[in-house]
Amino acid sequence: GDSVTQMEGPVTLSEEAFLTINCTYTATGYPSLFWYVQYPGEGLQLLLKATKADDKGSNKGFEATYRKETTSFHLEKGSVQVSDSAVYFCALTKGQAGTALIFGKGTTLSVSS
């Protein structure tokens, strides 16, 4: 079945460091890909998305490119801040209305000043 695999955490970085969180997927067809972020005590918030191959999603300095050839959607940020500390989830859906999201297990990011 369809699935998402994320790199194991936690990821610990100093402020202004470069961030990469790896995400690969297995899916039939052409899924849409998402990154969600969960801050402590809060619900999931959509960070960015990409709906077709070679699309780049971006938001708040984060970027991810939909790579169909490597079935990947790695999350990157050039300079992290303490406020970026959160759990990041990669997810996919087939894009048909009413299709549930399939999530990875999440990667915890901790940024220190």
Add this chain to the structure above:
Amino acid sequence: GAGVSQSPRYKVAKRGQDVALRCDPISGHVSLFWYQQALGQGPEFLTYFQNEAQLDKSGLPSDRFFAERPEGSVSTLKIQRTQQEDSAVYLCASSSYSDNQPQHFGDGTRLSIL
């Protein structure tokens, strides 16, 4: 409100009790989803509604779990005869009925079964 609202935020129940969790989606959103998030894991799909119709309940783990959305707006997830393994965060999400529209999540209900 502007977002998805869930209540209660926290629920503690004794094993064997019944619980009811409420979700108030974004106004006008046709699609509503329930997910279960175990500690340290990603959310897992439970069930999906399109308006008042429950179109997919394949993720419900047992017949103790029941969900409804009688008027196509507010939804309730009910768990009967709770077990310790039901302890988790229950997330509700809503979206417009359109391909590729992102789901908007509530803050969740953290359920603890003693």
